[in-house]
Amino acid sequence: MKRFKIISNNPLVAENHHRLLTGSSFFEHNREKFQLDFQPETVQQVFSRAEKLMKSGWKLTTHPLPASGGLIGSPCRTLIMDEGESQFCRLEEEDLQVLKEAARRWQESRGEIISQSSSEELQAYRQLDLWSLESALQEIEKFISKSGGANSEAGSW
Amino acid sequence: MKLEVGEIEIDDIQLGDETGIEEGVLHVSRSELRKLLLEDKRLAAVEMTVARPGDKTRIIPVKDVIEPRLRLDNEITGYPGVTDKMGRVGSGRTLALKGAAVVTTGDIVAIQEGLIDMWGEGARYTPFSQTCNLALTFTPRRNLEPHQHEEAVREAGLKAAEYLGEAARDLEPDTTHLYELPPLSARSGELAELPRVVYLEMLIAQGLLHDSYIYGVDAKETLPTWIHPNEILDGALVSGNCVAACDKITTYQHQNNSIILDLYDRHGKDLNFLGVVLTPELTTFTGKVRSCEHATGLIKSIGADGVIISEEGYGNPDSDLLQNCKLLEQEGIKTVLITDECAGNDGFSQSLADTSPEARAVISTGNVSHPVRLDPAERVIGNIGSLANLAGGSGESFQDDGSIVCELNAIIGSTSEIGYHNLTARQY
Numbered sequence: 001m002k003r004f005k006i007i008s009n010n011p012l013v014a015e016n017h018h019r020l021l022t023g024s025s026f027f028e029h030n031r032e033k034f035q036l037d038f039q040p041e042t043v044q045q046v047f048s049r050a051e052k053l054m055k056s057g058w059k060l061t062t063h064p065l066p067a068s069g070g071l072i073g074s075p076c077r078t079l080i081m082d083e084g085e086s087q088f089c090r091l092e093e094e095d096l097q098v099l100k101e102a103a104r105r106w107q108e109s110r111g112e113i114i115s116q117s118s119s120e121e122l123q124a125y126r127q128l129d130l131w132s133l134e135s136a137l138q139e140i141e142k143f144i145s146k147s148g149g150a151n152s153e154a155g156s157w
Numbered sequence: 158m159k160l161e162v163g164e165i166e167i168d169d170i171q172l173g174d175e176t177g178i179e180e181g182v183l184h185v186s187r188s189e190l191r192k193l194l195l196e197d198k199r200l201a202a203v204e205m206t207v208a209r210p211g212d213k214t215r216i217i218p219v220k221d222v223i224e225p226r227l228r229l230d231n232e233i234t235g236y237p238g239v240t241d242k243m244g245r246v247g248s249g250r251t252l253a254l255k256g257a258a259v260v261t262t263g264d265i266v267a268i269q270e271g272l273i274d275m276w277g278e279g280a281r282y283t284p285f286s287q288t289c290n291l292a293l294t295f296t297p298r299r300n301l302e303p304h305q306h307e308e309a310v311r312e313a314g315l316k317a318a319e320y321l322g323e324a325a326r327d328l329e330p331d332t333t334h335l336y337e338l339p340p341l342s343a344r345s346g347e348l349a350e351l352p353r354v355v356y357l358e359m360l361i362a363q364g365l366l367h368d369s370y371i372y373g374v375d376a377k378e379t380l381p382t383w384i385h386p387n388e389i390l391d392g393a394l395v396s397g398n399c400v401a402a403c404d405k406i407t408t409y410q411h412q413n414n415s416i417i418l419d420l421y422d423r424h425g426k427d428l429n430f431l432g433v434v435l436t437p438e439l440t441t442f443t444g445k446v447r448s449c450e451h452a453t454g455l456i457k458s459i460g461a462d463g464v465i466i467s468e469e470g471y472g473n474p475d476s477d478l479l480q481n482c483k484l485l486e487q488e489g490i491k492t493v494l495i496t497d498e499c500a501g502n503d504g505f506s507q508s509l510a511d512t513s514p515e516a517r518a519v520i521s522t523g524n525v526s527h528p529v530r531l532d533p534a535e536r537v538i539g540n541i542g543s544l545a546n547l548a549g550g551s552g553e554s555f556q557d558d559g560s561i562v563c564e565l566n567a568i569i570g571s572t573s574e575i576g577y578h579n580l581t582a583r584q585y
Contacts, residue, residue, distance in 0.1 A: 008565040013262070024171050028353045042475075048240070052377060053502055058447055060442060061441055061442060061443070062440050062441050062442070063440065063441075063442065063472075063473035063476055064473075065472035065473040065475075065510055066363075066472050066473065066556075067361055067367055067400075067401070067438060067471075067472050068270075068272065068361075068367065068400040068401035068405075068470050068471070068472065069401055069403070069471060069472070069499060069525055069566045070401065070566070071400070071472070071497070072472055074448065082439070098162050098476070098511070101510055101511075102510070105472075105499070106505065108501065116335055123266075124266040127266055127303065128364075128365075128366065128400075131364040131365040131367075132367070132440060134364060134366045135363050135364035135365075135367075135377060135440050136440040136441050138376070138377070139441045139443070139444045140441060140443075141441055143441065143443045143444060143447065
């Protein structure tokens with residue numbers, strides 16, 4: 001099975017990394033395939049790290065933008081990348097474009113560093129980011145675990 | 158499938174000792190409703206307040222809005238799979254308390270979404286400034302886990318709406334609307350000659366506070382699904398989306414989906430409304446491919462000439478929206494997209510996070526970043542402090558004169574991507 005990297009600046013993700021990868025036989029058997037790549041500072045570092053990995057052949061597993069406006073400028077972000085073929089973008093440049101657009105939107109939104117958010121607000125952003133990651137891991141377990149891994153076709157796209 | 162929705166006009170809500178409807182006034186027994194809602198031991202307390210159009214009242218943070226209804230011909234009176242047993246809805250007679258709404262409020266996490274202003278500038282931007290709202294503010298029991306808290310508040314709002322709907326049981330409706338579509342195989346004659354149109358409704362499905370439920374099933378667990386529009390109008394869809402105030406589809410808006418109602422209006426006149434496909438907006442790219450490819454295949458099999466696509470949320474769902482458009486257009490099926498824009502305070506930034514040359518017919522429901530100034534409220538239902546944590550709000554939102562400057566982002570339903578809102582466009 002292909003390897004995954006969970007790139008995050010969310011300390012809740014780091015604290016819960018082990019818990020997130022237990023509770024099902026899929027994760028019990030493949031835990032070592034999901035490496036946490038913790039970036040301790042800003043969301044920009046997460047995007048920069050992802051871009052660097054992309055140049056080494058890693059692809060986006062999750063979309064780098066959240067699904068709601070309030071979270072686009074969140075001070076924490078978690079992305080998942082994998083070593084397989086791109087699941088969405090036809091060209092490598094498109095994958096990078098998606099990432100750069102997410103980074104631009106984050107910059108345009110609040111984009112402040114972690115220390116500028118109130119502790120209650122920060123905890124909420126971290127929680128929402130964690131729940132989004134949980135949802136993504138559930139999808140990976142359902143879809144990707146059964147699709148043959150790195151050699152599978154991405155679909156008719 | 159034939160659904161008859163009878164509307165009982167409600168002009169006011171009064172809290173008192175008994176529940177009933179008299180001359181357009183919905184009377185609500187405080188004690189009875191409280192007892193019903195607190196049967197759920199996850200909830201410690203509920204505060205009930207009425208907010209009427211014109212009141213200088215602000216409701217914040219809003220979780221969901223639900224229209225009180227009663228199904229007369231179905232043993233399922235609640236929301237199937239959520240507050241009631243499983244079973245199909247969308248046929249028979251349903252009564253709707255038109256002009257009334259249940260609004261649930263209360264903190265689940267510190268990032269809270271949505272306000273409703275019942276007067277002034279803010280009222281212009283939300284459809285729920287025109288409904289008489291029974292606001293329910295819930296206090297969870299201590300140490301309730303967030304998933305449990307969200308579920309408890311969601312179910313309580315729906316139960317309250319069902320309880321209020323029961324008050325209409327012996328009344329004759331003021332207006333009746335009939336919704337009926339024959340099976341696809343029975344569409345012949347002139348109807349068969351009209352353009353065949355499907356409505357593809359995208360639903361947010363990305364984790365706690367970003368969820369939708371189809372017959373009680375988490376939309377994340379579903380493939381794109383063919384569904385009769387009557388089922389949506391009659392309560393098959395429930396919102397679990399507590400973020401993105403401006404474009405979250407409240408349960409009320411599902412019950413009154415403008416796109417479905419407009420398609421029904423034109424069915425048999427200049428188009429043949431085939432039905433609806435619901436599709437989840439998933440988090441992973443593989444999930445997005447699955448949703449978009451399957452929705453396209455389903456719509457192609459059904460034989461649509463054209464598809465109207467609505468989105469829920471923005472950001473990564475923009476990719477789903479454009480992907481759906483691209484795949485359908487590549488199959489020769491014309492598309493119209495309905496979406497809001499995240500175009501900056503001045504409206505000049507790129508509107509969507511993704512784009513595609515196939516997206517040539519796009520309806521904008523407004524710019525979520527458009528700034529508005531809201532006057533100070535005389536009464537706040539909920540927690541005014543949570544404005545600082547709303548999308549579109551911040552610590553700087555509060556002005557010295559007590560007014561609030563925020564983005565449309567923060568106002569419930571302001572840029573509804575299913576068109577159930579007040580914004581429109583004018584050409585000069």
